[in-house]
Amino acid sequence: MSISLPRHRSRLSDPEAGQLPVIWTVSVSRLTGLLGDVIPEFDRRARIVPINLGFEEAVDVIGQRLRREHCDVVIAGGSNAAYLRSRLEVPLVPIQANGFDLMEALARARRIAPRIGLVTHATDVPTFGSFQHSFGLDIEHRRFVTREDARDCIADMRANGIEVIVGTGMAIDHAEQVGLPGVLLYSADSVRQAFEHALELTQTLARSGASSLRRRAPPKRRDADHALLGDSAAMQQVREHIALYAPYDSTVLITGATGTGKELVARQLHSASGRRGRFVALNCGAISESLLEAELFGYNEGAFTGARRGGRVGLVEAADGGTLFLDEIGELPLPLQTRLLRVLEEREVLRVGATEPTPVDVRVVAATLQTLESLVDTQRFRRDLYYRLAALRIALPMLHERREDVPLLVSHFFRQLAGTDAPLSAEALARLRDYPWPGNVRELRNMVDRLRIHWQQQPGELSLPQMLHWLPELHAVHTVPASRATTPPGALTAATAARPDADALQQLLADCGGNREQACAQLGVSRTTLWRWLREATPG
Incomplete structure (x- = not known):
């Protein structure tokens, strides 16, 4: 099966910046027509590209296109969605039938013949037992995983006197091949819901910081x-x-x-x-x-x-x-x-x-x-x-428990931030290695960032006096007490240590120069816990 798709270069899809997200729909058989009916409703909110293929063919084509084009989300239905889910490098939103879809499809099937077969993929099974019992419908339900399973289900139902098939596009294809009429399980509303979920997914991942959704x-x-x-x-x-x-x-x-x-x-x-x-x-x-x-x-x-x-x-x-x-x-x-x-x-x-x-x-x-x-x-x-x-x-170890890694980290962050090797004297590097690093690697990176900003105004070898002038907290070099050094990471917590009173919290913050990261490290609690303690300790 051939497809004709517009070529476009990979780009960043950012709805808030006015760029539309890119959605690819993957379908075969009856679902393709249903998607075609709904797509015009969303073409102003997303850039939609239909791919009328399934299974292995779809995986091959999508893989090739992703090397030169961009896609935010893929939409597919039934067994096609289940097959693609673990084989694509982009998020997939399945088209899922709801209870109303099922009732409407069964009602249409009942007008065709009294004996109905429901054939769905194992991941797409709406609840219908109570509906069947209430309306006295003669329904036989089979689930399939592979195409061969679907074919066998249809053949067995036909042999048992089933007269009409309700199911996914693949199930209907097999039914019509053996002379049974078919009714598609999905509705336009279920397709619309999939598009809404796909659009929401792009926004959710953007909010969570998963920018790799838009550009890998x-x-x-x-x-x-x-x-x-x-x-x-x-x-x-x-x-x-x-x-x-x-x-x-x-x-x-x-x-x-x-x-x-x-x-x-x-x-x-x-x-x-x-x-x-x-x-x-x-x-x-x-x-x-x-x-x-x-x-x-x-x-x-x-x-x-x-x-x-x-x-x-x-x-x-x-x-x-x-x-x-x-x-x-x-x-x-x-x-x-x-x-x-x-x-x-x-x-x-x-x-x-x-x-x-x-x-x-x-x-x-x-x-x-x-x-x-x-x-x-x-x-x-x-x-x-x-x-x-x-x-x-x-x-994970505290940084003071692996002091030998400090020179490597300083060199790495300096190259990352300034594009050059760290120009520190031996004495300056030794002072960094001896610092207790209550804020661990994050504190080290922040100090290196401040250091390179000052250094870029006064290039040359960084001496110890210069560094101490720009990083005054290094004057407080001291040895970590043995009790702290032997404490497993995260062992001091809000649950195991007594909660400091308001005066003690304020004194600790003053001792840390207002650095809440450092205060959290000394207390062994999260930033959220410290923030809550400070808020509760403040009247009004």
Whole structure:
């Protein structure tokens, strides 16, 4: 089958900037005509390219086109969608029949003949038992996975006296080949819903920072940007764990203090996993509980007052086929912990206001600077979810525990920010190596950024007096107490340490020069927890 498609160069789709998102529809048989009827309704909101192919042919053509063109989301239905989902490097939104579609299709089929066969793909099975019983319909339902399964289902139904087939486009094709009339399960409304979800998906991923949805960087460049640097034994062990765990779908729990690079580890796990979907990140402590539920799980139209028309795709669905990174997982509210556990165990997500779950293939990587065990003991975190998340674990060291990596990191950040090697004297580099780094690698990078800005105004070798003038916090070099040095990453938490009073918090902030990152590191709590403590400690 040949197709004629307009050629266009890859570009960044940004609806907020006035550039339309690019949607490719993939279909065969009856669904192609239905898509053609609906596409004109959305051509002002998206750039829509029909691809009238299926399965292997569609994968080959899409793969070739993605090398020279850009696509934000693919829309497909039934077994075609199930086949493409794990084989494409772009997100896929399936066309899904709802209960009204089913009732309408069965009513049309009943006008043709009394004995009805319903043939659907295993991932597209609407609930119809009560409807069948209420209206006394004689319906035989079969599910298929492969094209051969569908053909066998139709042949068996025909042999058993079924007179009309309701189903996906493939099922109808097979039915008509053996002389049975067919009624398409999907409706124009289900196609419209898929387009709305596809448009929402582009916006959701843009908000989450998953810019790779719109433009994928070459793999080598992406890996370099997200490299884990350090030759210390501790970092060698981290890299070994990443290489060992990446190919598996098991959840991973990353522990470590703020600024140690937990998201970098999560990205490395995703890059090395071979998963074709997106890396989607969410900070569980940065959003209120009321908004977090909709952001994470999505919602259906009319789920609550103010819910947007067409509903909204959640980040769990947006990460389908890829990796969902949940930072500060200890801040996830208990009611949402229950819902996340269901996603992990059932591999499906139930949107707010929905009655039917959506199957998802997503790997969850969680991160925490708290000890989840202590939160479990105080009943602030579900024990079953903790064990599910901690199937595999990676602990990140504090920077002061791998001081030998400081010169390498300084050199890397200076080249990254200034485009040249770090011009530091031996004494200046030694002072950086001896600094306790309460903010870890993030603090180091921020200091190097400040250093290069001053250095660019006064080029030349950076002496120790110059560096101390530009980085006055280095005057506070001291040895990390043994009790802190031997504490596992993230062991000091809001749950295990006594909460400081208002005066103690203010004094700690003053001692840290107002640096909240440094204060968080010393307290062993998240930025959200510190912010909440400070807010509660402030009258009015």
